Amino acid sequence: MKKGWLARIAAGTSLALAAASAWAYTETSGGYNLPTGATEIAKEVHGLHMAVFWVCVAIALVVFGAMFYSIYAHRRSKGHKPADFHESTTVEIIWTSIPFVILIGLAIPAAGTLIKMEDTRNADMTVKVTGYQWKWQYEYLGEDVSFFSTLAADSNKARQLGSGIDPKSVPNYLVDVDNALVLPVGKKVRFLITSNDVIHAWWVSELAVKKDAIPGYINETWTKIDKPGTYRGVCAELCGRDHGFMPIVVKALPEAEYQAWLAQQKGGAAAPAAAPAPAAAAPALVELAAGPATTATDAAPIQLAAATPAAAAPAATKDLSREELLKKGETVYNANCAACHQATGKGLPPNFPSLVGSPYIKGPALAHVKHTLNGAGLMPPFKHLSDLDIAAVVSYERSSWGNKSDIVQPAAVAAARK
Amino acid sequence: MAHHDHAHADHAHDEHHGPEKGIMRWIKTTNHKDLGTLYLFFSFTMFFIGGLMSLVIRAELFHPGLQFVDPEFFNQMTTMHALVMIFGGVMPGFVGLANWMVPMMIGCSDLALPRINNWGFWLLPFAFTMLLSTLFMPGGAPAGGWTMYPPLVLQTGNAFPFLIFAVHLMGISSITGAINVAVTILNMRAPGMTLLKMPLFVWTWLITAYLLIAVMPVLAGAVTMLLTDKYFGTSFFTASGGGDPVMFQHIFWFFGHPEVYIMILPSFGIVSTIIPTFARKQLFGYDSMVYATASIAFLSFIVWAHHMFTVGMPLAGELFFMFATMLIAVPTGVKVFNWVATMWKGSMTFETPMLFAIAFVFLFSIGGFSGLMLALTPVDFQYHDTYFVVAHFHYVLVPGAVFSIIAAVYYWIPKWTGRMYNEQWGKIHFWLSAIFINVTFFPQHFAGLAGMQRRVPDYAVQFVDWNIWSSIGAFGFFVTQFIFIFNMLASCYGWFGRKQNLPDRVWEGAHGLEWTVASPAPYHTFEDPPHIGEHDHELTAVHDEVDALDKHKLS
Numbered sequence: 001m002k003k004g005w006l007a008r009i010a011a012g013t014s015l016a017l018a019a020a021s022a023w024a025y026t027e028t029s030g031g032y033n034l035p036t037g038a039t040e041i042a043k044e045v046h047g048l049h050m051a052v053f054w055v056c057v058a059i060a061l062v063v064f065g066a067m068f069y070s071i072y073a074h075r076r077s078k079g080h081k082p083a084d085f086h087e088s089t090t091v092e093i094i095w096t097s098i099p100f101v102i103l104i105g106l107a108i109p110a111a112g113t114l115i116k117m118e119d120t121r122n123a124d125m126t127v128k129v130t131g132y133q134w135k136w137q138y139e140y141l142g143e144d145v146s147f148f149s150t151l152a153a154d155s156n157k158a159r160q161l162g163s164g165i166d167p168k169s170v171p172n173y174l175v176d177v178d179n180a181l182v183l184p185v186g187k188k189v190r191f192l193i194t195s196n197d198v199i200h201a202w203w204v205s206e207l208a209v210k211k212d213a214i215p216g217y218i219n220e221t222w223t224k225i226d227k228p229g230t231y232r233g234v235c236a237e238l239c240g241r242d243h244g245f246m247p248i249v250v251k252a253l254p255e256a257e258y259q260a261w262l263a264q265q266k267g268g269a270a271a272p273a274a275a276p277a278p279a280a281a282a283p284a285l286v287e288l289a290a291g292p293a294t295t296a297t298d299a300a301p302i303q304l305a306a307a308t309p310a311a312a313a314p315a316a317t318k319d320l321s322r323e324e325l326l327k328k329g330e331t332v333y334n335a336n337c338a339a340c341h342q343a344t345g346k347g348l349p350p351n352f353p354s355l356v357g358s359p360y361i362k363g364p365a366l367a368h369v370k371h372t373l374n375g376a377g378l379m380p381p382f383k384h385l386s387d388l389d390i391a392a393v394v395s396y397e398r399s400s401w402g403n404k405s406d407i408v409q410p411a412a413v414a415a416a417r418k
Numbered sequence: 419m420a421h422h423d424h425a426h427a428d429h430a431h432d433e434h435h436g437p438e439k440g441i442m443r444w445i446k447t448t449n450h451k452d453l454g455t456l457y458l459f460f461s462f463t464m465f466f467i468g469g470l471m472s473l474v475i476r477a478e479l480f481h482p483g484l485q486f487v488d489p490e491f492f493n494q495m496t497t498m499h500a501l502v503m504i505f506g507g508v509m510p511g512f513v514g515l516a517n518w519m520v521p522m523m524i525g526c527s528d529l530a531l532p533r534i535n536n537w538g539f540w541l542l543p544f545a546f547t548m549l550l551s552t553l554f555m556p557g558g559a560p561a562g563g564w565t566m567y568p569p570l571v572l573q574t575g576n577a578f579p580f581l582i583f584a585v586h587l588m589g590i591s592s593i594t595g596a597i598n599v600a601v602t603i604l605n606m607r608a609p610g611m612t613l614l615k616m617p618l619f620v621w622t623w624l625i626t627a628y629l630l631i632a633v634m635p636v637l638a639g640a641v642t643m644l645l646t647d648k649y650f651g652t653s654f655f656t657a658s659g660g661g662d663p664v665m666f667q668h669i670f671w672f673f674g675h676p677e678v679y680i681m682i683l684p685s686f687g688i689v690s691t692i693i694p695t696f697a698r699k700q701l702f703g704y705d706s707m708v709y710a711t712a713s714i715a716f717l718s719f720i721v722w723a724h725h726m727f728t729v730g731m732p733l734a735g736e737l738f739f740m741f742a743t744m745l746i747a748v749p750t751g752v753k754v755f756n757w758v759a760t761m762w763k764g765s766m767t768f769e770t771p772m773l774f775a776i777a778f779v780f781l782f783s784i785g786g787f788s789g790l791m792l793a794l795t796p797v798d799f800q801y802h803d804t805y806f807v808v809a810h811f812h813y814v815l816v817p818g819a820v821f822s823i824i825a826a827v828y829y830w831i832p833k834w835t836g837r838m839y840n841e842q843w844g845k846i847h848f849w850l851s852a853i854f855i856n857v858t859f860f861p862q863h864f865a866g867l868a869g870m871q872r873r874v875p876d877y878a879v880q881f882v883d884w885n886i887w888s889s890i891g892a893f894g895f896f897v898t899q900f901i902f903i904f905n906m907l908a909s910c911y912g913w914f915g916r917k918q919n920l921p922d923r924v925w926e927g928a929h930g931l932e933w934t935v936a937s938p939a940p941y942h943t944f945e946d947p948p949h950i951g952e953h954d955h956e957l958t959a960v961h962d963e964v965d966a967l968d969k970h971k972l973s
Contacts, residue, residue: 103745209799
């Protein structure tokens, strides 16, 4: 017994020392405890956590102290003779009442914090968060700004089975996205959280916000971020194969920068979804070549993730060469389709069918395009992708893994949408 | 097992009721001891299979990145690990112990419904064959978590109906076992064995049986609705058809929370039996133990929604379930205090069962502390679905429920087989288990607090140290258990020259009827019920009532 305890302490200490504070992706924790948090509520929650923890430690010291003293002193090998007491109503009443009082002492502040957390009134702005297998959609209600947020391309590449890429070489491995949720500091932001398919949970630990995203429900919660920064989170509710690969990144900006960002988003209304757009580049310089975007990393000075009027604007109707389509199509495929249908196109039957020789691919291109746009069964709709992206990915699927069907141009996709 | 034949020979009047020879003995048996043995062998087989699955999980999590398995298969492993351990390992383990011990503890010859007992056991191999066969199907095993939340679980492929039917069979098996135990305890106690003289293991099982009878049908209803949602066009849980996915969670956890007490109440009984034996002192606060167990059982029905604080309940609901959940700490605390008071001023020795029982008190309490932390709704929002929760429930289930099963087997195997286990190997097994289990699960608290969510095959690199420790511990714990298995099998089969030379009362501090029969226990015991008189204080849990009275007179 004693040894188990010692081993625990030894393990605990060496671990705490080694705790990967160097790797910690949170801004307010050292990697072994709840983060202190970036909001008033999060700080309160952290305070509650530490309070209940120390209460437990105190009780443990008393109870285990008595137990280990007894184990030490009341042993037969030391010649201790057994006493014969075996009940005492007084003692039972005492050790029923004391815990009761302690619990009341914990329940009151906990209830206070909870009541504050559930008060979503008087919000300054509202963001609707929708969970998908396996990405998030953010809609800034009343602002006509909406985009999808998926796992960053470099993490996505490294996390494939047998990728050979050392996760430690990938910045913010698995906690980085293509399009971060950008929020202003000092504003009460209300979240409306729902889901398009299965249940997810939107969790950002440093904001102390975790709420399930449930199809058919719209859950409410809120936050008010104190200081600018990049706050990272994950999907917390098992949602299928890639549950571990749909992180959340919240970039909190000062009000003015946020407004500038918002204005830019509105300027380039076409959703910057598939070819992940925003880059950590100086705002003025955004010159996004169509290539793989850099991701919203936490470059020290927070920079405007300027979305790309440029990227979406061209080529809505222009025909592209086969090579251009296939090259773009591969990028789009890996970002949006490979999670289910796999990089090999072979899928994971029966839930995720193979695309190799699939009837949709052998059949007419129009049906294939419509299937991609509208989804069916488990497959979500991909209407949010641009005509170019859909054309590219459909063409890529029709020409890869031994498939030899015709390619599709963006104009055909535009026609299919109607 | 061979020892039954010995026992048989010793008791001439048993001659016409001896066991059959060969495999048919085990298939046709209605004997509570045979069925107890079958249940225990089944349980440990499932612990082994579930343990292998946990090793797949821990191997993949040893290092960030995906090295061994596809995420889909990883999810199958977490799902199946839980189902196998809960329904195949812990629950049948306790039913096996109840089969063996309840009749011997209350002085009756068998369970009340022996044929149902046989049927209840033999459902299990079929249920688990069906469940495990899904691993080999196209699309693989269920991967939506053992909680089977829709809509995700409805994405399960061919495995889905097998999952549902297997759960139905396990449920039927549990209900038959529970009815059998409850009927036996209420109707077949030996004369003089009043309810408040029963050993606590019997008491806790009686209460557990009622929990099982109350909630297993609820689970059956829930999974049946899943089945009709998937195949018969209903929309109980499908929002697009007017159903409610959250309703499933309410129904599931109305089953699920009592279920977690189903897996711990018998442990309380075991520990309450073992500690007094080796402290050589009567259990402190017998009555309060019974009332505390009953209170915990009652509370288990009104706290279910604390498993789902994040679904977006009304504030009033969150407050109610927080307060009710916190209340559980009171009776649970009383139990722990009673155990410590039992040890206090005893004359303790530390044979292997006692070591495991003390480790239970210590480590289960750590699980209790994290449980108290989890009860606070605002903080639970941070803990929910993280490795902090994983650490919490493994602390109460492994060094809790599983350690108590191990302790019980060490404690009673000399009675079952007539052969003592090897104490030295027992102690080695204990210390390695105690160390490895903490190396496995303690770091998970830190990983969870720092932000690592449950049920993921891969993680951010900041969690790597915790996971390395956890994986080392898991492999160590798994390997260590073979010491135990061989030690126990050696007693069963008389390996290493182990002799059947034990007295009836194997442990000098032990009390209760089971220690009045021969070791090994004859195939049939208490065909003529013993009579427990007022002064037979060695035979019951409340054994020194008379001494206490005398003492009052003296003072």
